[in-house]
Amino acid sequence: MKISAKKSLGQNFLIDANICRKIVSSLDICLEDNVLEIGPGKGALTGIIYHSGCNFYCLEKDNILSREIKYNYPQASVINVDALNFDWPRLNHLPQLKIVGNLPYNVASRLIWDIVAQVSVQKSCTFMVQKEVGQRIAASPGSKTYGALSVWVQSHVRPELLFTVSPCVFRPKPKVDSAVLGFYPVPLGKKNFSGSSLNQTLRLMFQNRRKQVGNILKNYWNDGINSFFERKSLDLRIRPENLSPDDFQELSSVLFPWKN
Template sequence: MTAVPNAGSNGSAGCLAVDRSSFFAPKRSLGQNFLSDPNICRRIVASLELAPGDPVLEIGPGRGALTRILAGHDGPVMALEKDSELVSWIKSEFPSVGVVHADGLDFCWEGTRRLPGLSLIGNLPYNVASPMIWEMVSRCRSFRSMLFMVQKEVALRLTASEGSRTYGALSAWVGNFVRGEYVFTVPPHVFRPQPKVDSAIVRFLPRPDPAWDDAAALSWTVKILFQQRRKQLGTILKAHWSGAVEAWCADLGVDRRIRPEELSPDALRSLARVLVPSK
C-alpha cells in the first residue's frame, strides 16, 4: 500500500505554456494525451472550486498543465504519477508539490481518509479511466469532491440516469457512492497528441449514504445483471429467484419483465441485499 505524502503549499503558478526544454513524448502504452491549452486548464481547475487550505490530489499530472495552476493553491498539493520519468521532472519543476510514484489502479485509496476534505482532479487516460473511477468512488472515504477529464462517451455513462441508453453497470455503481455531474465538453484540439474523440469533465460529490457496507454484494449484482442487460430481470435471475426476490419485486412495484437498465442505483442496492445477504 502506498501512503499519501505530506506536501507543501504556496508554490508559484508560473507560466501555463509547456516548457519544450522539458518535453516528454507521450507514451501510447500509458494512454498519454497531454493538455496544451491554458484556457481549458484554468477552467478545469476553477471547476474544482477549491477553498484556501483544501488539500488536493492530482491524478496523472503528465507534463504539469494543471499542476502549474494547482501549485499556486494555498493548501497541500499532491500528485500521483505512474511514469517514472515524469515523476522526476515534476519533483524538480514543482518542489512544493508532494509526488507519489504509483499506479492509480494499485493505489491504496483508503489512505486518503487521513486528508479530510480532500479534492481529487485529473486528466485520466482513456484506457484506465473507468476501472480507476470504479475504485476511487467506492474506496475514498472522506473526499470533498472529484473532478476528472475522461472520454465523452465514458462521461455520459458515468452521469447517466436509469432508463437512458447510456446507463449501465458503471452508472449504477458510481451512483451508489457519489452524485455525478457532466460539467463541460473538451474538444480534441486542446491535447497533444490529439485524440480522435471528444473528452468531457465530470464532477462527483459524495452521497450522504454511500454503499460501503453493500459494496461486495452490489458489485456482484450489477455485473451479473448488466452482462445481459437486454434480457428481462426474471430471466437473468432465474437461477437466483426466491421468495425474497419475489417480495422485493412486490415491495418496489417491480415487474420481473423489467430490464436492468430501468432500475435505479438505489433499487439495485436494495436488490443486492436480497440476492447476497450479509453473513
C-alpha cells in the same frame, strides 16, 4: 527537456490554458484543502493547483515526468506510482480531500470504479474522461448508455457532466471528444449497502442486459427478492437498465445477503 507523449501510458497532454483554468476552477480550492492530482503529465493543471496554496499531492507513473514535477514544484508530495496499483484507502485520513485528473482513456473507468468505492472522505472530484465514458457515468435509468458503471458511481457519489472538450486542446490529439465530470458527496444515509453485494449484482444483471430481470433471477429466487418486487411494484419483464441505483442497492441486499 522535450518530453513526448507515450502511447503505452495513454498520454495526451493538455495544452489549452483556458480549459486548465476551467477544470481547476471547478474544484473551488481553499487553503485548507488537500488536493490530489492523478497523472499530472507535463503539469498543465499542476502549476495552477500548486500556486493556490493548498496541500498538494500527485500520483505519476512516468519516471521522467515524476522527476520533472518534483523539480518544478518542490513543496508538492509526488508519488511515483501507477494509480491502478495505488492504495486508495490510505487517503481516508486526509480532511477536505479533492481529487482531480485528466485520466488516460484506457484506464479511466477502472480508476473511477475504485476511487468512488474506496475513498470515503472526498469533498469533490473533477475528472476528464472520454466523452462516451462520461455519458455512461451520468446516464439515467432507461437510457442506452446506462449500465453497471452508471449504477456503481451513482451509488457512491453524485456525478455531474460539467462540460465537453474538443480533441484540439491536446497533444497528441485524441480521435474523440472528452468530457469533464464533477463528483459530489451523497448523504451518508444513502450508502447503506454492501459494495461486494452490489458489485456481484451488477455483474449478474448487466452481463445479461437484454434479458428480462425475471429470467435473470429465476435461479436465485427467494422470499426477499419476491418481497422486493412486490414492494416496488416492479414488472418482472423489465430489463436491468430500467432499475434505478436505489433499486439495485436494495435488490443486492436480498440477492447476495451473505456478502453484506
